[in-house]
Amino acid sequence: SYLPQYADISYGVDGTGLRRYLPLASPGTSNDLPSNRGPLVVGLAQSPSVIYSGDEFRVLTVVRPSASPIFSVELRYRVMYRPETTVNMGLEGVDNAGNLIYSATIPAADFAPGDMVRYYTVAFDVQNYYTRWPLVGNPNNSPYYFGTVIADATIPGGVPTLHWFVRDEAAAETRDGTRGSVFFEGRFYDNIFVRTRGVTAATRPKKSFKFEFNDGYELQLSTFNHTVDEINVNSNIDDASYIRQILAWEAFRDAGSPYSFALPLRVQRNGGFFGLFTMIEQPDSDYFKRNDLDYDGALYKVDANTLAGNTSGLDKRTRKDEDMSDVQALMAGIHLPGEEREAYLFDNINLPAVLNFLAVSHVIQDWDYVSHNHYLYRDTEDTGEWMFLPWDKDLTFGTVQEDGTNSHPFHGSSAHPVVFVDSGQSTYNHLFEALYTTPRIRDMYLRRLRTVSDLLLQPPDTPAEDRYFDRRIDELSTQLADVAALDAARWYVSMDFATATNWLKVHSLDVKRRQLYEQLDVAAGGIFPAAQPTLPQVYFAAIDAAVAGQAPRSEYFVLHNYGSDAIDISGWKVTGAVEYTFQPGTIIPPDDSVYVTKDAHAFRARTVAPHGGQKLFIQEGYKGTMDDDGGALWLRNRDDHVVDTASFGDVGANTRQVFLPFVSR
Incomplete structure (x- = not known):
């Protein structure tokens, strides 16, 4: 068996024949370099795993000699960003494999609740060769320390808490970013990269952030039994309910579309309350694997592009060694005449996925996804079909306009373009247009819209306790009320939490129910179909x-x-x-x-x-x-x-x- 493997840290046989981590790789030559001769570190742990104020804790390391006998082992630790303290680790014993166990204690007087405590060990042999653990294989992709955060009894359970530590808070609130540390669900992540994200959000006092984790030390999300190497921590600055994004992503999940994990997040920065945010999973290789998508497919992030014919606003994220002829062919295909276009759509669009995306987007009242806030994805290596992947669901569950502006089931087509109220400008998506104006596909979309509406929205006469969204709003309201009050006091929001969550029910969901099931009901001359037959033929x-x-x-x-x-x-x-x-x-x-x-x-x-x-x-x-x-x-x-x-x-x-x-x- 082998020791755990880490990115940017070589592993091999040293000059003495031991298999070990090699701080300095030597491709094609002997591994017997001075930097590779220190003692071999087998493991490191702390006890207990959860540290409370007033409790000292021990750090244990397991080492064995390499070229020479071990002389000493040191523990170097620091609390927050104070100077390091060095203590000698005492020999506790020998394990069954002959490895030496050393330990040292970090005294309780050195830390307070909410403090970050980081540490590493240095093992010396009698020749003064040494091994630092953790090794720092890449300064921009490796931890410098292991660590923990001292438990804070004033933080109640119920809302996942991300402890974030950063020396330069001003740098963290820029696009260039800086490095810091995170403690989440009992695990510590050091030397990660953090920057702001978003365009509008970056101009606000309460910003949204992107956290990028080091290879081999990805963030573990026990709630979802999954690991990710990048997360988005969104501010909800325009959402006094704090839950629009969670509701939207769960709707995509429950309707069977590709989706990102989303959960409410209490953020503590440098030991103090920072705000109530929403964690959103990044569409990376982990996301693709979980959603059963091939990461070798073509992926474009869309920002101000309607597939009218040019590639401006399309950010190519994969297959970067290729040109953009694939998406240019897509735009040409959806502008073919008549039956040629229909044949192209059936052969080149993943119709179930796209129709599901459009139906869910309508039910959650996402008016801002027509020209951006989504990805274009092509299953290049298999079917060759295109589909949309949802993104940025903050501007959802808005007011339904009585005249259909930004709220018609064919929203984003030329007949019902997205209208930017402030400027009066409007635009439409040319793939939406092709789909909605092809009779067979239009029928398919409306049927899926009915199914998704019955699943997520439900008719107006549905009892409140049986309504999908209303139940979830009540659950999240109970869970988040106290943290939302803290956030409102720190950042100021335009509406109190209880009013904002009730607004979603009354002014968003109830109005949308009436629009679809009554105003647009096919029995009243509208386009919203009746429920499908119980025994379809x-x-x-x-x-x-x-x-x-x-x-x-x-x-x-x-x-x-x-x-x-x-x-x-x-x-x-x-x-x-x-x-x-x-x-x-x-x-x-x-x-x-x-x-x-x-x-x-x-x-x-x-x-x-x-x-x-x-x-x-x-x-x-x-x-x-x-x-x-x-x-x-x-x-x-x-x-x-x-x-x-x-x-x-x-x-x-x-x-x-x-x-x-x-x-x-």
Whole structure:
């Protein structure tokens, strides 16, 4: 077995044959350098793990000799930003592996509640070679110290608390930033980078911040059982309720869209109360892995770009060795005429993901996502399809305008552009426009909007205790009331906390319910559809099993909606010879089909129908195979009830044979 590995710290065999950390790497030559000859540090710990005022605590280190016997081990510690104190560590004993255990005590008189205490050890051998722990492999990507924060009994539980320490507070409140330390959920992170984030927020007294953690020392979020290397700590300066961002991100999560973790955060800076913030996960490689997205895909952060035809305002975040021809092709495709554009949309847009994104964005009343506050992502290495990833959800849950300004279900189209009230200017997103003006896709979107509204918003006659958002607002209000009062006293907010949270219910959610379920109800001549039928007419229409010698990726099966309403089959499953679950946002338009294949790229490249370019709705990725030996498939709805069965090859006794080919477009 090997010792833990860290970024920017080499590990190998030294001149004595010991495997060890190598402070100075020597590629291609011997590792027997003077800097690599000090004692070997096996581990370091403190006891107890939680330190209270008035309690001394011990630091223990486990070392073993390298080239020469150990002479001494020192503990060097500092409280806050005071000078270091050095104490000799005493030998406590020897463990079963023959390693030497040293310890030293940090006296209780040296610290107070809320203080940061940092420390490192230095082990010397008789030749005066030494090893510092932690090693500092990279001054800008390594901790200088381990440490802890002395427990403060005046800070109640209930709200996650981030203890932040920074020597230069003024530098921390700039875009250039500075380095500092963080203690969160019982873990200490030293020498991390902190800067301000945002444009408008950076001009306010209470700013938003970005925290970047060192490689190998990522922030552990036990609440989400996840680690991240970067977080955004947002000020909520324009949100007296402090909870808009949390509600918005949880809505994306519960509707099945990619989302960032979000949680309320009490921040203590240099031992004193600093404010109530919201922690938001950065869309980085950890985010992509958790959301089952390929980080090798193309990612653009969008800032003032509507996909009208130019690339201004598109910040390329991945695949930086490539040009921007992929997004230029996207803009060209969504401006094709008529049926060519429709075929392009069905072949190049991840329609379930995009329709889900648009539906959730409407329900949370995000008026400011049309030209920015989102990412564009392409699954470059697999389907080649584009989708949106949400970002910056602070301007959500606003007032619904009676005339539909910034609040119509087709918000962001040319008919309902985003209007910037202060300037009177307006604009629209050209992909939104292409989707909303394509009848089949418009029907799909409206059906998903109804599903998401029923899930998150609910009709006006829903009892308050059963309302998704109202329940969550009440929970967060109870959790945050005391900390919100402290924040308001420090920073000043425009509305008291109780009034602000109630405003969300009365002036945002209730008004949106009435707009969708009453004013825009299809029964009243509007566009908001009725709930879909309890027993939709969705059945297997075709199965094309791979014949002997044929690549399995050419297989596919077809579900057809024989009814007159668009049907949401999100979460439906196909079981039997293959296993597949339809992703959130999968809608079959009336008298239309969805083609499910092993590999969408290969399916679209077929030389005989069905194939790409035919305006077919195609989904991919089932597990298992269908071959000419025969088998059966079962279609199950979200309640796991069998909706239909079908067979291929050798017909089963309890299944229905379906025929080929089937091309509905």
